[in-house]
Amino acid sequence: MSDSNPPGARPLVFAAGLAGAAGVALSAAEAHTGGAFTGTAATMLLIHAPALLAIGLVGRNALLLLAGLVLVAGLVLFCGDLLARDFLGHRLLPFAAPTGGTLLIIGWLVAAGSSFVRPRS
Template sequence: MTLADPNGSRMLVFAGGLVGAAGVALSATAAHRGGAFTGTAASFLLMHAPVFLAVGLVGANRFLRIASFALLAGLLLFAGDLLARDFLGSRLFPMSAPIGGTLLIAGWLGIAISALTRPRP
């Protein structure tokens, strides 16, 4: 298997590791440098990292993997916007946090709905 495996499992494990590491680093940054947005971004990263690890390691159904990638995209936009506010003094781009938040909600709903789908033989 490579990072480009057809079902994306390794990519999700990879993303979980990076998201977790970024969350820890940003937690330390927020503690030493301050910045409410940085602390919030760190919390979001740390709370979502186990999701990517779990989905990647379980080798879940396609619907769950798609929902996980929507969650990852939302997390990157939402946390990215918060970090841009603290470190750059401006937004990532207009509506990036609301779009990211909407993707986060959609990803979580997709994860919930995936539990109702029938597994393929």
């Protein structure tokens, strides 16, 4: 990653790697142990990992980087709640999954809105 990328880019690339690795690991866990929500969490992580990687590598405006951070927060809450249900037998926090899902939607809308912001030169 070049030094021309904004400071928020590196954490997004890191988060993308973690999301991808966790998605693959959870896919394997779901195949071997089942779990009502593990497969959904794995899918969400694997879908968002490439998006976070792309934002981290090419994100040239603060709004797009904000979208990436909102997506990460949404993934943590949404997937964390689903995994807590399967592995711990209870919710992570009250309304964690709906809040996380809402943040994911907002993150994608912010990413779309960032297309109207001029990139940094």
